[in-house]
Amino acid sequence: MKTLLYTSALAFICMITEMLNLRKFILPVAIVGLCVVFGINFWEWGNAQSYYYNMVVTDDFSVAFSGLFLFLGILILLLSGNFYKNEESKLSDYLAITLFTIVGAIALVSFGNMAMFFLGIEVLSISLYVLAGSKKKELRSNEAGMKYFLMGSFASGILLFGIALIYGETGSFDLQQIAEFATNNQLSSLFYVGAGMILIAMLFKVSAAPFHFWAPDVYEGSPTLTTATMATLAKVAAFAAFYRLFSSSLVNAIPAFAWVLSGVAALTLTIGNFSALQQDSFKRMLAYSGISHAGYLLLGILSLYGKTDNAIFFYSVAYGISSMAAFAVAIVVAANAGSEKIEAFNGLGKRKPFLAAALTIAILSMAGIPPFAGFFGKYYIFSEAIRNGHLYITLFAVVASIVSVYYYFKVIIAMYTEESSEVVFSIKPAYTVVIGICIALTLALGLFPGILQLL
Amino acid sequence: MLLLITLFLPLLFALLTYLSGNRYAKYVALLGGLLAFVGCNLLKQSLVSNQLEPLGYTHDWIANPLIAFSLTVDGLALSLIALTTFLIPLIVFTTYSKTIENAKAFYSLILLMEFGLLGVFMAADGFLYYVFWELALIPIYFIALLWGENRDKAFRNRAIFKFFVYTLAGSLFMLIGFIYLYQYSGSFSIQSLYTLNLSNTEQVVLFWAFFIAFAIKIPVFPFHTWQPDTYKEAPTAGTMLLSGIMLKMGLYSLLRWLLPVLPHGVEFWTPYVIVLATIGVLYGSIIAIKQDDLKKLLAYSSFAHVGLITAGIFTLTREGMQGAIVQMFAHGFNVVGLFYAAEIILQRTGTLSISQLGGIRSVAPKFATVFMIVVLASVALPTTNAFIGEFLLLFASFQYNTWLAVAAGFTIIFSAVYMLRMYQLSMLGETNEKTAGFQDLNWQEMLVFVLIIMGIFQIGLVPSSFLGMMENSIDQILSFSLR
Numbered sequence: 001m002k003t004l005l006y007t008s009a010l011a012f013i014c015m016i017t018e019m020l021n022l023r024k025f026i027l028p029v030a031i032v033g034l035c036v037v038f039g040i041n042f043w044e045w046g047n048a049q050s051y052y053y054n055m056v057v058t059d060d061f062s063v064a065f066s067g068l069f070l071f072l073g074i075l076i077l078l079l080s081g082n083f084y085k086n087e088e089s090k091l092s093d094y095l096a097i098t099l100f101t102i103v104g105a106i107a108l109v110s111f112g113n114m115a116m117f118f119l120g121i122e123v124l125s126i127s128l129y130v131l132a133g134s135k136k137k138e139l140r141s142n143e144a145g146m147k148y149f150l151m152g153s154f155a156s157g158i159l160l161f162g163i164a165l166i167y168g169e170t171g172s173f174d175l176q177q178i179a180e181f182a183t184n185n186q187l188s189s190l191f192y193v194g195a196g197m198i199l200i201a202m203l204f205k206v207s208a209a210p211f212h213f214w215a216p217d218v219y220e221g222s223p224t225l226t227t228a229t230m231a232t233l234a235k236v237a238a239f240a241a242f243y244r245l246f247s248s249s250l251v252n253a254i255p256a257f258a259w260v261l262s263g264v265a266a267l268t269l270t271i272g273n274f275s276a277l278q279q280d281s282f283k284r285m286l287a288y289s290g291i292s293h294a295g296y297l298l299l300g301i302l303s304l305y306g307k308t309d310n311a312i313f314f315y316s317v318a319y320g321i322s323s324m325a326a327f328a329v330a331i332v333v334a335a336n337a338g339s340e341k342i343e344a345f346n347g348l349g350k351r352k353p354f355l356a357a358a359l360t361i362a363i364l365s366m367a368g369i370p371p372f373a374g375f376f377g378k379y380y381i382f383s384e385a386i387r388n389g390h391l392y393i394t395l396f397a398v399v400a401s402i403v404s405v406y407y408y409f410k411v412i413i414a415m416y417t418e419e420s421s422e423v424v425f426s427i428k429p430a431y432t433v434v435i436g437i438c439i440a441l442t443l444a445l446g447l448f449p450g451i452l453q454l455l
Numbered sequence: 456m457l458l459l460i461t462l463f464l465p466l467l468f469a470l471l472t473y474l475s476g477n478r479y480a481k482y483v484a485l486l487g488g489l490l491a492f493v494g495c496n497l498l499k500q501s502l503v504s505n506q507l508e509p510l511g512y513t514h515d516w517i518a519n520p521l522i523a524f525s526l527t528v529d530g531l532a533l534s535l536i537a538l539t540t541f542l543i544p545l546i547v548f549t550t551y552s553k554t555i556e557n558a559k560a561f562y563s564l565i566l567l568m569e570f571g572l573l574g575v576f577m578a579a580d581g582f583l584y585y586v587f588w589e590l591a592l593i594p595i596y597f598i599a600l601l602w603g604e605n606r607d608k609a610f611r612n613r614a615i616f617k618f619f620v621y622t623l624a625g626s627l628f629m630l631i632g633f634i635y636l637y638q639y640s641g642s643f644s645i646q647s648l649y650t651l652n653l654s655n656t657e658q659v660v661l662f663w664a665f666f667i668a669f670a671i672k673i674p675v676f677p678f679h680t681w682q683p684d685t686y687k688e689a690p691t692a693g694t695m696l697l698s699g700i701m702l703k704m705g706l707y708s709l710l711r712w713l714l715p716v717l718p719h720g721v722e723f724w725t726p727y728v729i730v731l732a733t734i735g736v737l738y739g740s741i742i743a744i745k746q747d748d749l750k751k752l753l754a755y756s757s758f759a760h761v762g763l764i765t766a767g768i769f770t771l772t773r774e775g776m777q778g779a780i781v782q783m784f785a786h787g788f789n790v791v792g793l794f795y796a797a798e799i800i801l802q803r804t805g806t807l808s809i810s811q812l813g814g815i816r817s818v819a820p821k822f823a824t825v826f827m828i829v830v831l832a833s834v835a836l837p838t839t840n841a842f843i844g845e846f847l848l849l850f851a852s853f854q855y856n857t858w859l860a861v862a863a864g865f866t867i868i869f870s871a872v873y874m875l876r877m878y879q880l881s882m883l884g885e886t887n888e889k890t891a892g893f894q895d896l897n898w899q900e901m902l903v904f905v906l907i908i909m910g911i912f913q914i915g916l917v918p919s920s921f922l923g924m925m926e927n928s929i930d931q932i933l934s935f936s937l938r
Contacts (some may be wrong), residue, residue, distance in 0.1 A: 365546055369593065369623070370586040383520065383634045391635075402624045409619070413612055416601055450517045 001051045001058055003041045003066045010034065011099035013186060018092035027081045030095050033075060034102075038070040041109030050112055054174050056113035064313055064454045065109040068320060070231045073102040074227065075324050075434050082428045083225045083331065094134065101127040101229060105237035109244060114163045114173040117245060120237075121159065121205070125152050128234055131226040144221025151214040155204040166250075178249040184312055188250065195253035198245065199260075205238040206294045209268040216275075219287035224334060227283060228327035231290045234314040239297050243312055247304045254305060261302045262393045268295035269400035276407045282330055283340050284305050285407055286323065289366065292404060293319050296397055300381050303388035314452055315377035318445060322374055325362040325438035328431055329355050332390045333382050335391045336425050345411055347420020355427070356415045358435045365442045367408045368401050373445035457501060458512045458526045461494030461536070462573050465543075469566035477558045480549060484562035491569065495540040498528055507927045510745030511579065520582070520640045521902035527579035531928035534780060534921070535576045535707055538787045539700050541910070543569045546695045549795055549903055563603055568594035568696060575704050577633060581633045581643035584712065585626070588668075591704065592622055595696055596674030599689035621681045625668035633667070636716070648716050649935050656720045662720030665713050666728070672705030673761050675728070676735035686754035686863070691798035694750065698757050699791040703783050706761065709768050710776065710928075715935030721769070728769045729855070733862045733883040735762030740869030744876070749797045749807040752877055756870060757790050763866050767848035770855040776929045777922055778847025784921070785832070785840035785914055791831035792907040796822075799900060800881065804889045809877055814886030819895040823882050830878050832911045834871045840914035 010033040017026050041063055046060035075099060084091050104124030108230040111117040129152065133145020167173060170181040182191065200211065207215040219227045246254060254261070272292030277286040300312040330340065332355060337344035349356040365374035378401065385394045445452060475483045496561030502510055509529040514526040528536065539839050549563060555561050571591030578584035599615045614847025633643065640647040653661070671678045686694045746752035764782050767775040799822065800815070801807050816823035832839035835846075845867060853860035886893075896904070914921055 150480060362591070369587045373588075375586075378632070379630070382631065383637065386631070386634050387638055395631065398627045400626060402620065405620055405623055409616060413600070413616070416597070417608060448517075449521075453519055 001049070001056050001110070002044065002064075003037055003058075003070070004103065005069070005108060006037045006104060007099060008032075010037065011096045011103060014092050014096040014099060019271070023092065025346050026095055027077065030099065031077050032100075034070055034074045034077065037129060038067060038074065041066050041070060046297075054112040054176065055116050056107075056110050057175075058099055058110050060454065061244065062106075062110035062239075062310055065236070065316075066106045068313070068317055069102050069105040069109075069233055071346060072236075072320055073098065075227055075328075075437070076233070077078050078430050079225055079228075079328060079331065080179055082430055083223070090134075097127045097130055100230065101131070101233060105233055108237045108241040111241075111244070114166070114175070114178075117241065118156075118163065120161065120241065122156065124234060125205075128152075128226070128230060130454065131229065132222040134226065135223050140221035141223065142221075143217045147214055147221075148218045151204070155201045155211075158197050158204075159201035162194045162199075162201065165194030165197065169194060175245075175249040176370075179251070182249070182252045189414075192253060192256055195250045196257065198250070199257060202238065202242045202245070206242060206297070208264050208294045208298060208436075209271040209291065209292050210264075212268070212271065212291050212294075215286050215291055216287040219290070220281060220284045220340075224283065224327060224331050224340075225276060228324060228331075230288065231327065232320040232323050235290060235294065236320055239294075239301070239312060239316060240426060241311060242301055243304055246301065247307075247309070248433050251305055254302075258302065260308060261298060262390065265295050265298035265302060265393055266396050268292065268298060269397055273400050273403040273407075277403070279407070280342055281340050282333075282342050282345070282411070285342070285411075286326060286330075289404065290323070291408070292400065293366070295400065296378060296381055297445065299385040299390065299393060299397060302393070303385050303390055306384060306388040308381075308384045308388075310453060311377075311380035313454065314445075314449065316378050317452060318373035318377035318442070321438045321441050321445075322362045322365040322372075325358055325435050325442070326366070328435050328438070329359045329362070332425075332427055332431055342414055343418075345414045346418035347415070349416040351420050352427070353426050354421065354432075355435070358439050359415065360412055361439050361442055363408045363411060365446070367405050371446040373442045373449070375446060376449040457892070458510060458577060459530060461491060461498055461540075462526065462570070464491045464494055465566045465569040465573065467571065473559050473563040474902050480559040480562045481547065481555075483553040484566055485544055485547050487566050488540070488547050488569070491573075492540040492544060495536050498536065499533055502528065502530070502533055502924075507839055507897045507924065509927075513579075516580075516583070520637060522582045522890065523580050524583060525644060526577040528577055528802055529931075530795070530924035530926070531707070531710060531780060531930045531932075532576045533924065534784055535703055536573060536702065538784055539569060539576065542695070542699050542787060542791055545791065545906060546692050546699070548899070549695070549798065550692050551899060552897075555602065557601075560829035561598065564594040564598050565569055565692070565696070567633060568598070573656060575687055576707060576922065579645045581636070581645065581648055581712070583631060583643070585630060588626055588629075588704065588708075589623075591701065592619070592626075592846060595689075595693060595701060598693040598696070599685060600604055602690040603692065604690055614681075614688045618681040618685040619673050621678070622668075625678075627670035628664045632661050635661060635664070647710075648712075651716070653717070653719075655723070658717045658720030659723045660720075662713070662717050662724050665708075665717070666724070667706050669705040669713065670731075671845045672708075673765060673899075674705075674735075674758065674761065675704055675765050676731050676738060679735065679739075679758055682758060683751050683754040686719070686757075687748065687750045691750075691794055691801070693903050694754075695791045695794050698754070698794065698938050699787045702757075702761060703787065706768065706779065706783050710767070710779070710932055711847045714768070714771070715932055718936045721771070721936060725769050725771065729766050729859060731764040732769065733859060734761045735759065736766070736863055736866045737869075740866055740873065743873040744869065746873075749800065749809055749877065749881070750794070752809070752873060753790065753793050753797060756873060757786070759866055759870065760776055760786055760790075760833075763845065763848050766859065766863060770851040771933070772851045772854055773929060773933065774847045774854070774930065775851030778844050778849075778851055779912065780925050780929075781918060781921065782844025782848060784842065785844050785911070788907050788910045788914075789829060789833040789841060791824075792904065792911075793833060795867065795900075795903060795907075796826045796829065799896070800838050803893050806889060808888065811878045811887070812881035812890055813884040814891050816882045818891065818893045819884060821895045822893075825896070825901070825908065826882065827878065828911070829904070830874050832908075832915070834874050835867055838912065838915045840911050840918075842915060843918040910925050 107120030702903030
């Protein structure tokens with residue numbers, strides 16, 4: 001609860017400092033503030049509490065995920081100082097909106113009521129709509145913002161419809177009461193239709209096929225830092241909310257939708273990986289690879305009645321930090337080469353060995369190769385899925401992850417074997433720091449995954 | 456403790472090599488390789504003083520899932536550790552005459568790979584073993600990709616990438632296999648996997664999860680298609696690593712992780728595997744006869760030899776395993792010697808095409824002599840190491856099935872045909888403009904060959920001490936795989 005309040009307060013402070021003409025201090029204040037909140041967040045570890053008649057419920061799950069969001073938020077803020085340096089007049093807007101994104105994400109892991117859940121979704125999404133379209137003079141950014149908004153609000157509508165149907169069946173918005181009703185009563189089809197609609201909306205938010213069509217265009221059109229936010233923070237938040245909602249109140253619906261979920265996971269893995277094969281834009285490739293990662297995480301949702309929160313958390317952390325490193329490298333390369341194509345990475349191994357090595361590690365981690373964090377992420381997800389009896393879809397996921405090696409290694413091959421166009425390269429220290437932190441964590445979690453067995 | 460030091464020395468020196476800069480990298484790398492070899496010799500001594508009881512080390516690593524950092528060394532593991540630690544400094548040394556671009560990365564990757572290989576041979580925990588298995592793959596991928604010599608870069612990228620995807624695909628199925636086993640055992644430790652009671656159906660299916668990974672690495676027909684191009688495209692040091700040591704990972708894993716863990720699965724599939732392996736023997740030999748490219752010829756001959764080793768392992772007899780282990784060891788020496796000879800020919804004449812060579816013996820008698828000895832060892836002439844191995848393997852296949860022995864026996868005849876034909880065309884006859892200026896070996900190259908030849912005759916003349924070290928390991932494998 002404190003985390004949620006303080007982060008919101010920080011966002012307001014950001015807006016006020018702008019009014020007081022203290023523009024210079026905004027970024028340091030925001031970063032330090034988030035670090036403090038990050039520390040405070042863990043005070044709530046170990047004592048689950050509920051606030052405002054169960055509107056907000058904090059427990060270990062919410063603290064762990066909030067910690068991850070704050071951490072990713074700090075990294076994003078570290079990158080943003082440089083990213084927005086040509087638009088300093090709007091820096092406070094960007095920062096405040098980014099902070100609200102984090103607020104939305106935190107709300108999405110600490111809700112105890114459908115209303116709060118919807119609020120979280122909307123705060124997160126609306127902030128992202130704005131950020132996606134924030135390059136006002138660029139056509140593609142406008143298109144991305146518009147597309148995301150239209151599709152996203154449509155999904156929100158379906159979500160509301162589903163919540164309404166659940167309310168109609170159970171007579172409550174409270175997760176606990178819904179869960180009690182669902183276990184004690186014979187459920188009518190109203191409940192399942194409602195749960196199905198919520199499922200569709202959530203599948204949209206996590207960009208699972210066949211609700212993924214917005215993702216590549218929006219990812220490609222948005223400013224790269226916003227893409228990074230969407231791909232890491234927003235996606236993980238949506239998955240955490242997905243898990244929390246379905247594991248707490250709608251768990252009875254999961255067996256009914258098991259086949260659907262398996263099918264969606266298989267489709268997501270197929271479409272994500274095979275479309276990524278054909279991309280020559282790095283951002284678009286990461287968008288499709290993000291879709292395929294949603295497919296792996298869906299295996300965790302599919303077997304959530306076996307308590308897979310730890311597997312999902314580990315996978316989210318591994319995926320979050322690896323993607324953040326990849327996006328940071330992409331921002332540097334795009335700023336210097338002026339292109340987001342994979343060819344822009346040609347010869348990076350000779351020009352900037354540090355960047356190339358970092359991107360290689362990030363990619364190997366995303367491809368799930370030991371001893372990097374992503375490997376254990378995949379391992380936990382796969383072993384949970386097998387433990388809960390989903391052997392065939394796991395085998396399918398394994399085949400899909402072999403396919404993913406093809407496009408991931410396209411970048412590695414480009415970096416190390418292609419000749420470079422000699423461009424003078426400059427990296428700002430903030431980027432070095434962010435990339436360094438992400439890579440160090442990727443390695444540390446790969447060697448000692450035990451340190452992140454929180455849940 | 457000694458285990459840990461021997462295992463981590465290469466990792467430490469990989470780091471030091473990288474930090475020492477391009478100029479001194481090769482010296483630091485050689486020092487690291489030699490120290491690891493010393494460590495291996497100390498391991499041997501303590502193993503002998505321990506009456507060949509396996510040495511072990513265990514430390515907690517991950518609580519959930521239960522994974523221990525658990526190592527063990529018995530005779531079988533030691534033989535492969537010895538092979539690795541002996542060949543790595545040798546391979547490093549063979550590159551001394553060349554100038555290597557970005558040398559610090561190159562040598563550091565070689566040592567990193569040694570770390571992975573030693574880990575695979577020492578690991579006594581399935582998961583740890585898997586991690587090392589993957590770890591050994593990444594350095595060789597980069598070595599082959601970045602330091603390959605062929606001009607046609609696109610082709611090289613494709614060939615090396617094919618190798619990577621093949622092996623990775625295999626190992627992912629192995630991972631699923633391990634996860635499945637873990638659901639029953641609750642632990643990845645080798646002892647708990649050895650004593651699992653799985654139903655026959657499960658074993659029959661699971662067999663393939665593991666066997667595909669090993670079969671790709673070895674390679675067994677029909678999983679071999681990555682091999683010839685990769686061997687050809689990789690730099691010779693990489694080819695030596697791949698053929699001399701890396702494929703032993705697959706053979707070793709058959710003995711350590713497949714036979715004892717899934718005895719009924721193995722029993723069920725044995726005839727099929729033996730047929731596949733025998734097809735590989737004949738197919739590899741026949742293709743080798745037609746090869747003009749020296750490296751490809753050696754690749755196919757290596758493919759044929761490991762086919763015979765696989766068949767020997769799957770006879771599930773003591774002689775088969777003895778032969779397999781000896782032959783794994785011997786093949787490592789011989790194939791490195793052969794590829795080194797190929798490298799010398801390539802460096803001096805600029806070609807690997809046998810038909811463009813000829814007459815080298817008349818200008819380089821020393822080279823011709825040592826090359827002849829290595830060739831004869833690889834065709835299993837008595838008194839050489841491969842003779843002991845192939846004899847035991849053929850004896851085991853004869854026990855299993857006469858027709859198998861007949862088919863496998865062709866490997867010796869065929870290998871004599873293609874190796875001697877290769878030798879004749881490249882070394883004998885008249886010199887031409889490419890070979891006329893062929894310089895004889897210098898002392899460095901001579902030293903490498905002398906070391907290899909010493910190894911060849913040591914096993915060839917006194918195999919009993921080597922085989923004695925293996926008895927305990929073979930007893931253990933047999934007792935679990937025939938349960």
